[in-house]
Amino acid sequence: MSEITPELVRHLGSLARIELSDEEITRLTGQLDAIVDNIAKVSEVATADVVATSHPIPLANVFRDDVVGEPLTIEQALQNAPDTADGRFRVTAIMGDEQ
């Protein structure tokens, strides 16, 4: 059995920056529990002597020459931004006011 709890799901939501309602947390807890039980079987066969594959086809040393390309225009850079000011992206305060 896995240890998916509502508290864990809430924590994962905050790590992933997704606000979850209580109802979503309840539903996700049940669903994740079932999924995690199922995917946990990966550890059954994956013994330490088997190497991990992160790329399906082995390649190495893929490098780019240090040559400047055409940068985006500032219009292109900002064209999809929800909010801008002075040629920059604007966001609301980065943390709440100090307590």
Next chain:
Amino acid sequence: MTDLTRLTAAALAEKLASGEVSSVEATSAHLDRITAVDGDLNAFLHVNEGALAAAAEIDRRRAAGDALGELAGVPLAIKDVLVTTDMPSTSGSRILEGYMSPFDATVVARARAAGLVGLGKTNMDEFAMGSSTEHSAFGATLNPWDPTRVPGGSGGGSAAAVAAFEAPLALGSDTGGSIRQPAHLTGTVGMKPTYGGVSRYGSIALASSLDQVGPATRTVLDAGLLHDVIGGHDALDSTSLPDSWPSFAAAAREGARGDVLKGLKIGVVRELPDSGFQADISTSFRAALAAMEAQGAEIVEISAPHFEYGVAAYYVLMPAEASSNLARFDSVRFGMRVTPHAGATVEEVMSATRAAGLGEEVKRRIILGTYALSAGYYDAYYGSAQRVRTLIQRDYTDAFAQVDVIATPTSSTTAFKFGEMSDDPLAMYLNDATTIPANLAGVPAISIPSGLSDDGLPIGIQFVAPVREDARLYRVSAALEALLQDQWGGPLLDRAPMLGGKA
């Protein structure tokens, strides 16, 4: 006059080259078809306002005697996972509604350079997460064979568009079967190239180590023609293979002559017994094998003992990579922004935006992936899943020591009804058990129609070849396609019900 939308891309290309048909005529015919049927079907999220102008430009260049590619002037539908400069790109998500990319995906740029005419952007499960296109933020796409059923996913829009003759060619992306499974459910052809064979640059990433862009078409030759246009090395994608590739269209043409089946060894996976598939799917699969055997192919049973761990490994790796790839949708540089209350901090804005802008399935997978990567779980999940990946690659290596290609039914069921699986994510996930191993190992795989079910729904057969042997798949599947079309007296899609009351 022939209905231009019923032509294969290859046939249309011939008429364009000979001057019998203009690209404007061909493009107009497809735009008219979209107008006629897509209101119901919802295969397109956006239709290109510039399509006729692009077509006219190709006609002008042809008239001026410019050297043009074989597919110049042929219309193309583009899965919305691919970014385009002339149309919005949303990956089926509310969070990217209206997003305009300052650059074209490499495959789009290559298609443009080859003179293909972009018709529009096709519907998909949000961020390519799904097997039914029910998870699109912009409404489901219907299956042209039966509007009460799903067209598969995530590339249901591209598959439905070619099946419904809205486009002769479409681009898709396949992370766990998203090109092949919709092909199976719609009676079309879907090819997932060797990982790295087609550039991922400009494909909105779901799972970087699994994603591959490929063609969705009605014939094997059309898939080969499109693959020739979009494939090959791209310096903007580090994982792009530097290989030079043979012509896949040439391979398909060669295969259609039939003699490639003589002496061909076809592997059938012991661990995927007929009992695991809908009965009429197994029947169709066996009949296709028998037809090939009759032409001199040899059926060999092979063992792939680790395939049964494929789905589990996939549902670790895919959500883990996705949770990271999708972190950029945070309301700062692009996309939706939701400000929950005055004075909200940027953290609160990000969390509220992602809560509102991402669909249920996407949230579920992000949370799952975040869990799999979390401190304390990495080795048990991600590390183990990567080892399973190695084991599945070994299964393929062992198998391909004995056989030239592996054949399986593409998926375990025919097109299911809307809502039938969406309440049970686990059941939906298991639907991809046959297609997932190829993504994990990076090997090429294709699905082509093999017949109809008892209730008249299309069924596909999947062939898998070793890494870099994409051409072999085109040869073999073109050979089977020719055999089956002889039996059927024409393409399978001729038996699809007519849509929109238009013959």
Next chain:
Amino acid sequence: MAKDKLLSFEEAIELYEPVLGFEVHVELNTKTKMFSSAPNEFGAAPNTNLSPVCLGLPGSLPVVNGTAVRYSISLGLALGCEIAESSGFARKNYFYPDMGKNYQISQSDEPIAFEGEVEVELADGEIITIPIERAHMEEDAGKLTHVGGATGRIQGAAYSLVDYNRAGVPLVEIVTKPIFGTEERAPEIAKAYVQTIRDIVISLGISDAKMERGNLRCDANVSLRPRGQEKLGTRTETKNVNSMRSIERAVRYEIQRQAAILKAGGSITQETRHWHEDTGATSPGRPKSDADDYRYFPEPDLLPVQPSAELIAELRAALPEKPAVRRRRLMSEWGFTDLEFQDVVNGGLVAEVEATVAAGASPAAARKWWTGELTRIANVEGREASDVASPEHVAQLQLLVDAGTLTDKLARQVLEGVAAGEGSPQEVVDARGLAVVSDDGALIAAIDEALQSQPDVLAKIRDGKVQAAGAVIGAVMKAMRGQADAARVRELVLERAASLD
């Protein structure tokens, strides 16, 4: 902000053993960014040095800058490190608006360089060996400007603006192992270590290494443990220490602050702290809630870096002299006394003096300018001396003095102009009209006028009372607003006194 209680440094060291550790981030001076062809260039207008990769635009993919890899290997070798046969990139996941992808591409368990050591020479010539744990490649983040609120700091700001120009600039992060046995010299060793890293990257030519521009950034870890205790104490990580002087001060401050807490029976909170140049104090940073869960995993968009033995040998052969060896050589070449040389070393000015000599000045003159006037201006203005003027400018200044165009006094005025960004010494001379009046005609006219208006002085000079000339010289220098060579004026005064009717 409540003021911290501090124990005297002497008592702190008597009671506790300091253990140090450093993370130094070096920005590489490649032409393009770490993972895209966007320009790596300081000072451009906001958001103009961007590729789709820098903004994390949907569909964009990173491609590794080969030159950055070569620079990183060279730096690893210069730090005495082993170079990994295979190293890989990893994603460090955390949300922050200065990062386009909300993950930083870095290296985690496969750094390109590991297990090294650096020899650091202190002011008295003693050599300390600093153990290096690793040096890894990563990308820089963009820049946030906090608007509104009282302080311009993050707290209380109404909103923030993001410029991603710096996002994706190649970084090498150099991490030391815990450094034991520094004792009362801990602050001095901290400064000397960062200076040595700076000397190394400058000698390799791989970074502009200007601390005030953030090319070189140091996080200092400090912990204390009671004398005789085996177990390490709880450490703090002080960030934002952006000048050599601050490193020394910040380490000293943390030792004193932690000692006061420990002595009073308190315990140290493990946290990041921020250094404030203005108050000379550290303050607690925001506790980073995600800090212990970065969810590292291998970057699937990139492939392993596997440098060949040939490449490593080639880069090793091209390594410049070790800074300590170089110092000994320079000391003998320049003919400085121990004291003179230490002055240069303490000021962190070895590279500047060397470059100035290379640009044509004598070693003595180069030393004089850098440890004298330039250091004075730097201190007054709170800048690095290396940022006040370039070695080429200093050499040019000295050449102007040698040619008689400038007196020492005028030269100092020219330097102020150079420091203020008015251009090269020659440009400042031209713009401010500061050159010595070398036109004898102008001088003679002034001298004649002075002599004729003071007939008594003229008479005395003619009588051989040469010292009387002083009054005339003074008047002429005043008329020339100091822009004349006093020796030449004296010569001319005597000449004119003899020849005037």
